[in-house]
Amino acid sequence: MRHALPKAALFALSALAAGTASALAQEPGVIAAPPPVDIFLEVTTGPNGEPVLSEDEFELVTGGYYRFNFVCPDAVDDATGFHFEAEELLANSHLRVVSVNDIEIYMQGMSFRAIECDEQGAARFSFHPMRSGVYDIYVRDHSDPAQEVFGRFVVE
Incomplete structure (x- = not known):
């Protein structure tokens, strides 16, 4: 019984150190603790609109x-805004x-x-990706027909 307290204290210090390390780096398959890692997608208007x-x-890791x-710095009104979708990523994440x-x-x-941004500004969401895979990003403007662009999330 004399060794129970020192072993428990050592275990607690090890757990504390591991918790601090996990906040600094994302590990696959481990639900990470706050704060979240910020990632940015800025959509601007090209020369042809x-x-x-x-x-x-x-590139993301499962459980990160x-x-x-x-971010939409160029959106001014309904005609100049942008629309963002990542349906499969959202369906495979804990929001x-x-x-x-x-x-x-x-x-x-x-x-x-x-x-959707119909005016200059930004929106954000925090999430944990729960399944590995490659998930499409779809962004379009409000023109008719819409001009589209694609990206992707790679979750390992």
């Missing part, structure tokens, strides 16, 4: 904790929080389909 993505691929920021400006929506067990 087409949407242009700042990144076209995001991410906050996806969809945590969706926020627009200072409004936060906690998503326990819920889902959403798309984000």
Whole structure:
């Protein structure tokens, strides 16, 4: 019994150290603790009015904790905005929080389909990808016919 306390203390310190390390790096298959890793997708307007993505691929790990920021600096009105979808990623993730400006929506067990910016601004959502795979990103403008661009999330 004399060794129970030192072993318990050593175990607690090891667990604390492991928790600190996991916050710094995402590990596949491990549900990460806050804070989320911020990733950004800025959509701007190209020379012919087409949407242009700042990144076209995001590499994520299963169980990692991410906050996806969809940023639309060029949107002015309904005619110049952008529409974002990543339906399969959303269907294979645990959604945590969706926020627009200072409004936060906690998503326990819920889902959403798309984000649209009709004015300059940003929206974001935090999530844990739960299944590995390659998931499409679809962005279009509001023209008729719509101009489209694609990217992808790669979850390992």
